[in-house]
Amino acid sequence: MTAPTRTERGLHQEQRAQVAALHGELVRYALVTWTAGNVSERVPGEDLFVIKGSGVSYDGLSWEGITVCDLDGTVVDGVRRPSSDTAAHAYVYRHLPAVNGVVHTHSPYATAWSARGEAIPCVLTAMADEFGGPIPVGPFALIGDDSIGQGIVATLAGQRSPAVLMRNHGVFTIGDSARSAVKAAVMCEDVARTVHLARQLGEPLPIAQADIDSLYERYQNVYGQR
Template sequence: MTTTLDAYPQTVRDAVAQARTSVSALHAELPRWGLVVWTAGNVSQRVVVDPAAGPGPDDLLVIKPSGVTYDELTPESMVVCDLGANLVDGTRAPSSDTAAHAYVYTHMPEVGGVVHTHSTYATAWAARAEPVPCVLTMMADEFGGPIPIGPFALIGDDSIGRGIVETLRESRSPAVLMRNHGPFTIGKDAKAAVKAAVMVEEVARTVHISRQLGEPLPIEQQHVDSLYARYQNVYGQH
């Protein structure tokens, strides 16, 4: 396939190479934490150029190719797309979720990374179309409240992306459980989105187990707000 990446300046090509390396390495975290099976799931990252190196693109992302097993992934196999989900550089077709990722980047400019998995417990909540209630301090820290449910949407166009954006614009959560599908997470970069994917599965599992013992106790909103503010603004800063 003829590449059009050569049309971009060297600073952009360097940023793409860095993103390919990062995204390839982060994909290994998904099977490591038991979040995916076979070729399901994907990580993407917005291409960002160091401001000191000059102006960069606002229209490129790096994502996993479609139908490739995790042990076959390399930086070179990652594909580059624009925010219209069109292939810019790569030897394979991009993930079938690329349009959803691209829609998120287009409409949430603060987002630098997107992750999708079919992790078991989080997907089980999605199958029930039930938000995960905020009954753990870990949830208050990371998600700032319950993990919301997004609408049902079919794969193949930007419908999933629209559902993600509509849901997360009204929530502090970096994760949404798309109904009958599974979790999508966002972050300032791909690493942060992978962390959110790991955390959403952990709390979905823990709250499920808690419900087998009885009704979990919700955390008062004032305490949720306090925990979230501390974790996001103070924890790890000193």
């Protein structure tokens, strides 16, 4: 990843504005603190993605706080240095062509599970619906290169979960759009909290795999407006 070009041509301004607005959902659902966390989205039809600038405040975040990068993480347009997680996002986009959105948070309950290096077991119908099983734990990796991205891709291989808990770090979620990745981050924190509370009362009851499969199929293909 290279330094910003410090040029602002306003490339993909509308998409950058939409991604900027989605960061408000991270604040709304208390998934981030101060300037931590980020949302990115692939630019349709181009080998580019847009991502929040490093250390940029959520207050009044506009399209100018979102930087355009290529799939190597090199800045293409924007005056903000991109997120320190840019290399991880770029790795995911390079290796998972169906992924169009990536979100990173340090949401408290889910990150507490990551600090224990423990997957969140699938003991709620809402988990079966959204994640199709447990939320897995990825390996510990330092920030700065694509090591985190490698861990995300390797951990989610063969999984239905759009979320991974990177050990001692936090949550990464993927989706077919930035909005769907944000939804997965919101749901991840919600179930992490509920399962944690359940464990204070005793051992949560497991859901049979056949029922998990049935719930996942219904939610993904029948639930909601089509």
